[in-house]
Amino acid sequence: MRRRHLLASLPALLASPTVLAQGFPSRPIRFLVGFPPGGTTDIAARLMAPKMQAQLGQPVVVENRAGAHGNIASEYVVRSPPDGHTILMGTIGGLSINPIMYGNLSFDPLTDLTPITRVAMIVNVLAIPMDRPWRSVQDVIAAAKQQPLNYGSSGSGGAGHLAGEQLNLMAGVRNVHVPYRGGAPLVTDLVTGQVDFAFTPASGAKALAESGRLRMLAVSTKARSPLLPDIAAVSETPGLGDFDMQDWSGLMAPRGLPEPVLSALHGAATAALRDPELVAALGARAIQATPSSPEELGAFIRAETAKWAPIVRASGATPG
Numbered sequence: 001m002r003r004r005h006l007l008a009s010l011p012a013l014l015a016s017p018t019v020l021a022q023g024f025p026s027r028p029i030r031f032l033v034g035f036p037p038g039g040t041t042d043i044a045a046r047l048m049a050p051k052m053q054a055q056l057g058q059p060v061v062v063e064n065r066a067g068a069h070g071n072i073a074s075e076y077v078v079r080s081p082p083d084g085h086t087i088l089m090g091t092i093g094g095l096s097i098n099p100i101m102y103g104n105l106s107f108d109p110l111t112d113l114t115p116i117t118r119v120a121m122i123v124n125v126l127a128i129p130m131d132r133p134w135r136s137v138q139d140v141i142a143a144a145k146q147q148p149l150n151y152g153s154s155g156s157g158g159a160g161h162l163a164g165e166q167l168n169l170m171a172g173v174r175n176v177h178v179p180y181r182g183g184a185p186l187v188t189d190l191v192t193g194q195v196d197f198a199f200t201p202a203s204g205a206k207a208l209a210e211s212g213r214l215r216m217l218a219v220s221t222k223a224r225s226p227l228l229p230d231i232a233a234v235s236e237t238p239g240l241g242d243f244d245m246q247d248w249s250g251l252m253a254p255r256g257l258p259e260p261v262l263s264a265l266h267g268a269a270t271a272a273l274r275d276p277e278l279v280a281a282l283g284a285r286a287i288q289a290t291p292s293s294p295e296e297l298g299a300f301i302r303a304e305t306a307k308w309a310p311i312v313r314a315s316g317a318t319p320g
Contacts, residue, residue: 030152033064034091040203091159094300114256115297123225125218158320169314170242221233269291
C-alpha cells in the first residue's frame with residue numbers, strides 16, 4: 001500500500017518547484033525592490049512574497065534598495081550569485097527606460113539579468129490636487145499653454161515620467177518634471193498641491209480620490225481600464241488619440257541562473273500570481289496580475305525598450 005501511495009503521488013512531487021530545483025532554496029530568498037516602501041512595486045512584492053514562500057518552503061523577504069530609479073537594486077541583483085536566492089522586482093523604468101536614459105550603466109538588463117515572469121500591468125492615472133480647477137485633460141493642457149505646470153513622478157525614467165514627456169510632445173507644452181524617490185512621497189506632495197499633476201499608479205491614488213483628497217482625470221492606457229471603467233482615457237482627448245503608457249513589473253534574477261532553479265522560481269511566482277486571493281488583492285489596487293513564461297517576459301522587455309527609445313530621445317528626458 002505504501003509503495004502504491006508513493007507511486008501515485010510521484011507526478012505531484014515531480015511538478016513541485018522545490019523538487020525540480022534539487023535542493024533549492026536552501027536559505028531565505030531576498031526579494032529586492034528598487035523603491036521605498038509603500039509604492040506600487042513594493043506593495044505587489046509584499047503581496048507576492050508569502051504566496052511564493054508557501055510554494056518554496058523558505059522565507060521570501062522583501063528588501064527595499066531605493067535609488068537611481070531602480071538601478072541600485074538592479075545592479076545589486078546583477079552582482080549577486082546566480083543561485084536564485086536574490087531576485088528583483090523589475091519595472092519598466094529599470095528594465096527598459098534606464099538603459100536608454102543613463103549613459104553610464106555598468107550593466108545591461110537585457111543581457112545581465114534572467115527573466116522569470118512578468119508580474120503585473122499597472123494602471124496609471126493623471127491625478128491632480130483638489131484645489132486645482134481642472135476637470136479634464138483638455139483643461140490641464142489649456143492651463144499648461146498659458147504657463148508650464150510642474151508634474152511629479154516616482155522617479156526619472158519611470159512610467160509617470162515618460163507619460164508626462166509624452167504629453168509634452170503630443171500636446172506641444174513644456175511642463176516641468178519633478179522626480180521623487182518613489183510613489184509614496186510623490187502622492188503626499190500631490191495631495192498637498194506641491195505639484196500640479198502626476199501620472200501615478202491608481203493603486204495609490206484610488207483611495208485618496210474616493211476620500212476627496214485628489215482627483216483622477218484619466219487613465220494613461222490606450223483605452224479605458226476595466227479596473228477603472230468610469231475614468232476616461234487620455235487618448236479620448238482631442239489630439240491625443242495615440243497616447244498610451246502602460247506601467248508594468250517583472251521578476252528577474254542574475255544571469256546564469258541554472259535551469260532547475262529558474263523552473264522553481266517561475267513555478268512559485270506564477271502559482272502565486274494565479275492565486276485567487278492575490279489576484280483579488282492586486283485588482284483592488286488597480287494592478288492586473290499577468291504571469292508569463294521567461295521567454296515571453298524577455299521578448300516583452302525588448303519590445304518595450306524599442307518602443308520607448310525614440311520617445312525618450314525626442315523628449316530630451318534626463319535622469320535628473
